[in-house]
Amino acid sequence: MSRPDAASLLSPSPPPFKPHRRGRFLPSILAALAAAAALLLLAVLRSPPTPSPNLGSLFLSLGSNNTAASHLRALTLHPHVAGTKANSLTAAYVLHAFSSLSIPSHITPYSVLLSYPVHRSLSLSAGPGRAAKPFSLTQDTYPSDPYARAAAEVTPTFFAYSASGSVSAEAVYANYGREEDFAYLASRGVDVAGKVALARYGRIHCEDIVHNARAAGAAAALVYPDPLEYGGPAGEGTFPDSRWLPPSGVQVGSLFRGVGDPTTPMWASSEGCERVSVEDAMATDDMPGIPALPVSARDAAEIQRVLGGAEAPAGWQGRDGSPAYRLGPGPAVLNLTYQGNDTMATIENVFAVIEGAEEPDRYVILGNHRDAWTFGAADPNSGTAAMIEVILVL
Numbered sequence: 001m002s003r004p005d006a007a008s009l010l011s012p013s014p015p016p017f018k019p020h021r022r023g024r025f026l027p028s029i030l031a032a033l034a035a036a037a038a039l040l041l042l043a044v045l046r047s048p049p050t051p052s053p054n055l056g057s058l059f060l061s062l063g064s065n066n067t068a069a070s071h072l073r074a075l076t077l078h079p080h081v082a083g084t085k086a087n088s089l090t091a092a093y094v095l096h097a098f099s100s101l102s103i104p105s106h107i108t109p110y111s112v113l114l115s116y117p118v119h120r121s122l123s124l125s126a127g128p129g130r131a132a133k134p135f136s137l138t139q140d141t142y143p144s145d146p147y148a149r150a151a152a153e154v155t156p157t158f159f160a161y162s163a164s165g166s167v168s169a170e171a172v173y174a175n176y177g178r179e180e181d182f183a184y185l186a187s188r189g190v191d192v193a194g195k196v197a198l199a200r201y202g203r204i205h206c207e208d209i210v211h212n213a214r215a216a217g218a219a220a221a222l223v224y225p226d227p228l229e230y231g232g233p234a235g236e237g238t239f240p241d242s243r244w245l246p247p248s249g250v251q252v253g254s255l256f257r258g259v260g261d262p263t264t265p266m267w268a269s270s271e272g273c274e275r276v277s278v279e280d281a282m283a284t285d286d287m288p289g290i291p292a293l294p295v296s297a298r299d300a301a302e303i304q305r306v307l308g309g310a311e312a313p314a315g316w317q318g319r320d321g322s323p324a325y326r327l328g329p330g331p332a333v334l335n336l337t338y339q340g341n342d343t344m345a346t347i348e349n350v351f352a353v354i355e356g357a358e359e360p361d362r363y364v365i366l367g368n369h370r371d372a373w374t375f376g377a378a379d380p381n382s383g384t385a386a387m388i389e390v391i392l393v394l
Helices: 006-010 026-046 055-062 065-075 085-099 148-153 179-187 206-215 278-282 297-305 381-393
Strands: 105-125 165-173 196-200 220-224 292-294 333-352
Touching: 065 085, 065 381, 085 105, 085 333, 085 381, 105 297, 165 220, 179 206, 196 206, 196 297, 206 220, 206 292, 220 297, 220 333, 278 333, 292 333
Parallel strands: 165 196, 196 220, 220 292
Antiparallel strands: 105 333, 165 333
16 A cells, blocks of 8 residues: 655545536537537538539530631632642731731741642553553532632642652452451452552541551552442432532642651751752652542542452442452552652741730640641631630630
């Protein structure tokens, strides 16, 4: 038993604790309140957030179809291929549209390698020694077409950066021009080497079709839009009676596989910058290396009619009711000539800067190209008109 110290002897002992009857349930009440608060907090955290306004719909509601249509009409009155005076006028139009909104804007010119057609010809004979029939390589115009008057301004159909040259050789049908299509021809014993490959759009871009044809040994290539993909449902008709591509319609494009200006690969084509020569640029693997032409479905059908060889498999055929497609080679012989002008030309970029309020040193880049193979109503100037409308709303 321990001895009590002096402090404990001097301090009186407290009376025994008797809990007050009304405070008996206080700990339970506090615990219940804490649990309820926790449940309420959990419910708030797990409840779906208050829906924010649909910013996309709000943004669209601020624009106007009428002003966008007005911009589109002005931009597509005339064909405006890159590097031409007509395309320079579209740059001036966009600059004025930005400047009229008091947005700091300017035009910067760039010198780049562009490609234009000088001469094209294509003829077909049913076999060696047979008379050759020339193709016109033109697209039909229609009196009801509001753009018919300006059709004479359209650049002849061509593939930009096609190699120049002349080829006279048998034709081979290559379906969509994919690697597997040329592999199938090889498996069937169809020799593509030295031939003219006839392929259709629908799976890959024209640049890949022509590059694949070259890799398979073809001497030249033709690419056409098959009615299966571009002619619409059977019996529906084509332009101008409907929206589908007419038989004489041709889809053009670029055969350059690189990015930007071919003479400044992977760097900006600024004034005074280092460049490779035009000759060296045209000799790279990014270029097609063989002559190639875009042709119409009507011209392709004539070639198919005189092709021999095995019948193509079902997946290579046209739409129902079309004559059977055959693989070749021959006896159809194609005589193709293309001469292009690959030259340095000036293009113009229009810049407008809207500084952000919170992070002006960070960039969001919005843009689209203005140049077009013809009038450009769908590609690219629907985008140009929409871009101007976006800037107006901002």
